[in-house]
Amino acid sequence: xxxxxxxxxxxxxxxxxxxxxxxxxxxxxxxxxxxxxxxxxxxxxxxxxxxxxxxxxxxxxxxxxxxxxxxxxxxxxxxxxxxxxxxxxxxxxxxxxxxxxxxxxxxxxxxxxxxxxxxxxxxxxxxxxxxxxxxxxxxxxxxxxxxxxxxxxxxxxxxxxxxxxxxxxxxxxxxxxxxxxxxxxxxxxxxxxxxxxxxxxxxxxxxxxxxxxxxxxxxxxxxxxxxxxxxxxxxxxxxxxxxxxxxxx
Numbered sequence: 026x027x028x029x030x031x032x033x034x035x036x037x038x039x040x041x042x043x044x045x046x047x048x049x050x051x052x053x054x055x056x057x058x059x060x061x062x063x064x065x066x067x068x069x070x071x072x073x074x075x076x077x078x079x080x081x082x083x084x085x086x087x088x089x090x091x092x093x094x095x096x097x098x099x100x101x102x103x104x105x106x107x108x109x110x111x112x113x114x115x116x117x118x119x120x121x122x123x124x125x126x127x128x129x130x131x132x133x134x135x136x137x138x139x140x141x142x143x144x145x146x147x148x149x150x151x152x153x154x155x156x157x158x159x160x161x162x163x164x165x166x167x168x169x170x171x172x173x174x175x176x177x178x179x180x181x182x183x184x185x186x187x188x189x190x191x192x193x194x195x196x197x198x199x200x201x202x203x204x205x206x207x208x209x210x211x212x213x214x215x216x217x218x219x220x221x222x223x224x225x226x227x228x229x230x231x232x233x234x235x236x237x238x239x240x241x242x243x244x245x246x247x248x249x250x251x252x253x254x255x256x257x258x259x260x261x262x263x264x265x266x267x268x269x270x271x272x273x274x
Contacts, residue, residue, distance in 0.1 A: 027057050029094035031129070033104045033243075034066040040243055046266045047100040047132050054140050061090050069107040073209040077114075084108075084115045092121040096139065097129040100266060102163025102242045105131045110166055131167055133241050133265055137182040142189065149271020150192040156235030157183055157195060158226060158249070159202045160242035169241060173202050183241060183265060190268060196233040203229075207248035223252045231260055237274065239263050 028051065032044045051058050068083035087108065091097045099105050108129050116122040130138070136145060159181075163169040170181035179201075187193055206212065206222025227249055230238050236259075240246050243264055250262040261274055 026095035027059060027093075028096045028098055029091045030058055030060045031064060031067075031091065031097050031099035031104070032060070033099060033101045035247075036101065036243055039247070040264075043100060043243060043264045043267060046264070046270055046272065047098075050132070050136070050266050050270055051098065054136075054145075056140075059094070064090050067104045067107045069104055069111075070209060072107065072111055073211075080111075081115045084112045088112070088116070088119075088122050088125050091125055091129075094128065096135065097125065098132050098135045099129070100132045100241070100264065101244065102131045102134075102160055102167050102169065103244055105129050105134075106162040106166040131163055131169065131241055133183055133186055134163075134167055134169060136269075137186055142182075142185050145186070145189055147190045147269050147271065149190075151190045151268055151271055152192040153237050153274065154194045154196050154233075154235050155187065155237045155239055155268065156198055156230035156233055157181070157187065157201075158205060158230075158238055158240035158245060159183070160240055160245040161202075161204050161208075163241050164202050170202065186265065186269060187239070190271070193268070196230070196235045198229050198233050200229055205245045205249055207245045209244070212248060219248070220252060223249045227253060227258065227260065231258065235260060237261050237263055237268070239265050239268055241265050 036044055066083055068080040071079040109126050159170050165172050169183055171177055171179045205226045206219035212219040246262045
């Protein structure tokens with residue numbers, strides 16, 4: 026099978042090392058990975074701002090580029106959910122879009138559900154206390170974990186993966202799935218509220234004695250990392266794939 030690696034635009038610009046780590050962890054599984062150089066933004070920022078004509082152009086471009094792949098994998102739950110949940114108005118039951126919608130996965134979701142967690146072996150130890158931030162899109166739309174409001178038995182694909190890492194200690198948070206306040210344009214339009222929500226999530230991790238905060242959406246982690254750096258707080262931020270690879274803190 027052939028996998029198309031979808032790298033969100035902000036990660037390409039701001040977090041190239043995490044993009045490389047995503048490629049590395051997929052290659053470790055012996056997978057055939059291709060990175061189409063003509064890929065562009067998925068259109069999520071435009072959708073959040075109500076610019077539907079711009080989204081239409083980007084959605085058509087995205088499907089044209091990725092329709093030939095067996096799977097599409099990306100290190101961002103929110104961008105994956107953009108393609109799965111918000112492209113339909115631009116396609117009239119189009120077979121190419123339906124194929125893309127069914128084939129796109131967030132990288133942790135792909136490792137857990139397609140490669141299968143029981144087939145994974147992460148050999149590098151990670152001797153740190155880690156707190157897991159569940160970003161809203163991945164948590165509720167992609168079902169990376171059970172949302173607390175559903176009152177069903179809790180399961181977390183991210184925790185299942187992280188528990189395979191030697192010497193890691195996952196801390197217990199008071200609020201497992203509370204929003205960090207990023208939300209793209211929300212953090213611009215409601216800056217004070219966004220920052221307050223981010224501070225609450227950081228405090229929960231620090232109170233739980235975590236030295237590392239991780240998650241599957243770098244946009245949310247970026248928001249909180251900015252708050253952490255401005256306040257000189259003693260906690261670091263790492264994307265899940267960096268921990269699975271055992272990369273240095």
